[in-house]
Amino acid sequence: MFINQSSCLCAKIHFLWGSQQARLSDKRIACPNDPKHTCYISKLEKHLTICNARQQDQPPYIEYNINTPITNAVPRILLSEIPGDIIIQVINKVNSLYDKFIKSNIVSIPERAIHAAVAPEFNEADRQESSRRHLRQTSSLLWLVEEENLVDNETCYVELGAGKGQLSFYAHTAWCAGAGSSVLLVDRATLRHKRDGRLRGRGAARLRAELAHLALHRVPAAATARRLVGLAKHLCGVATDYALRCMTSEGVLGKTRGVVIATCCHHRCEYSAYVGNRHLLDMGVTAEDLNAMLGLVSWATCGDGRNRLHRQNNPASDEHLATTETDHSNSEVGCDNNVPDEAPPAAATHEQLKHSLSREQREQVGRRAKALLDWGRKLYLEEKGFNVKLCHYVPIGVSPENVCIVATKM
Numbered sequence: 001m002f003i004n005q006s007s008c009l010c011a012k013i014h015f016l017w018g019s020q021q022a023r024l025s026d027k028r029i030a031c032p033n034d035p036k037h038t039c040y041i042s043k044l045e046k047h048l049t050i051c052n053a054r055q056q057d058q059p060p061y062i063e064y065n066i067n068t069p070i071t072n073a074v075p076r077i078l079l080s081e082i083p084g085d086i087i088i089q090v091i092n093k094v095n096s097l098y099d100k101f102i103k104s105n106i107v108s109i110p111e112r113a114i115h116a117a118v119a120p121e122f123n124e125a126d127r128q129e130s131s132r133r134h135l136r137q138t139s140s141l142l143w144l145v146e147e148e149n150l151v152d153n154e155t156c157y158v159e160l161g162a163g164k165g166q167l168s169f170y171a172h173t174a175w176c177a178g179a180g181s182s183v184l185l186v187d188r189a190t191l192r193h194k195r196d197g198r199l200r201g202r203g204a205a206r207l208r209a210e211l212a213h214l215a216l217h218r219v220p221a222a223a224t225a226r227r228l229v230g231l232a233k234h235l236c237g238v239a240t241d242y243a244l245r246c247m248t249s250e251g252v253l254g255k256t257r258g259v260v261i262a263t264c265c266h267h268r269c270e271y272s273a274y275v276g277n278r279h280l281l282d283m284g285v286t287a288e289d290l291n292a293m294l295g296l297v298s299w300a301t302c303g304d305g306r307n308r309l310h311r312q313n314n315p316a317s318d319e320h321l322a323t324t325e326t327d328h329s330n331s332e333v334g335c336d337n338n339v340p341d342e343a344p345p346a347a348a349t350h351e352q353l354k355h356s357l358s359r360e361q362r363e364q365v366g367r368r369a370k371a372l373l374d375w376g377r378k379l380y381l382e383e384k385g386f387n388v389k390l391c392h393y394v395p396i397g398v399s400p401e402n403v404c405i406v407a408t409k410m
Contacts, residue, residue: 144404232260
């Protein structure tokens with residue numbers, strides 16, 4: 001059967017051809033609720049009714065900006081837009097404060113055997129080394145919690161920024177069987193293949209919530225527990241500050257026995273939310289200094305600053321880089337803070353300053369700036385009544401983000 005006398009297509013082929021043309025003309029757009037995923041324009045109306053990111057009635061433990069201080073926001077300025085002489089001043093200040101306060105007060109935790117809760121998976125024959133690195137970090141965090149005497153009955157272990165829940169899964173395996181304890185996982189995203197799915201009905205609960213808006217004292221699992229311990233592995237930037245306020249908020253602080261948080265991504269901190277603003281200001285770090293530090297911290301983990309294609313096409317530049325690193329090994333921002341033989345000019349741009357320093361020197365500046373930000377968090381927790389220490393919980397070869405904040409009640 002044909003559609004009409006002038007058509008050479010039968011009805012079935014005409015229908016299929018029309019459907020294909022409609023699909024080709026349809027476009028995918030970012031979801032209005034969450035631009036991290038997309039949907040077809042033709043299906044947008046239906047998608048908005050079932051989207052996991054759609055606005056819904058909020059549970060009682062969500063209170064907008066409860067963990068965000070009311071302060072004047074300081075506009076973020078890119079490091080490339082800051083004059084070179086200002087950057088040099090900030091680098092010198094970071095070095096001075098690091099040597100004075102942090103250098104002798106950050107400890108390296110000796111390597112331990114893999115924790116018994118993690119060992120079965122760690123020892124699997126087909127386990128990749130990239131996966132074992134994560135398991136080593138988890139093992140070290142479990143040991144830290146035990147060594148600080150934070151394991152006890154009727155304790156709720158709160159994993160902040162839980163992701164897929166690997167840390168909580170092993171914490172439950174190690175400490176919650178028959179102890180009346182539980183794990184509470186908090187993350188803002190909805191993820192697949194979560195490890196806590198195996199713990200359903202066994203003292204594990206998961207919340208989908210932004211840490212900035214989480215009133216932890218209203219969460220049933222936390223409200224009924226006698227003790228709370230905050231845990232996090234690679235809690236990103238400003239989320240660490242939200243988490244610290246969450247664990248030390250009214251109604252929660254009295255129950256909080258301690259926190260063990262491995263920090264990361266300091267470039268994603270925000271001045272308005274950072275818990276250590278006042279403490280660093282007392283040490284001479286202004287808002288403008290802190291803004292520059294949020295750019296400098298990226299030097300700790302950004303390698304030599306050249307993309308992979310550039311390195312492949314310019315192998316000779318590697319030799320030049322090695323020579324540059326040798327020439328500037330005694331730079332002011334390098335080891336021992338010695339004055340460089342040829343200091344960059346005061347009017348140097350960010351790029352000129354960056355290339356005047358070796359990769360090791362930039363990395364050291366970045367690590368010191370990161371440590372200084374964590375030092376401000378340490379001072380905040382001490383003000384709340386905790387004994388606090390900063391430690392390297394794994395070797396840098398396991399993770400370049402290897403600093404952990406360990407706080408226990410006095």
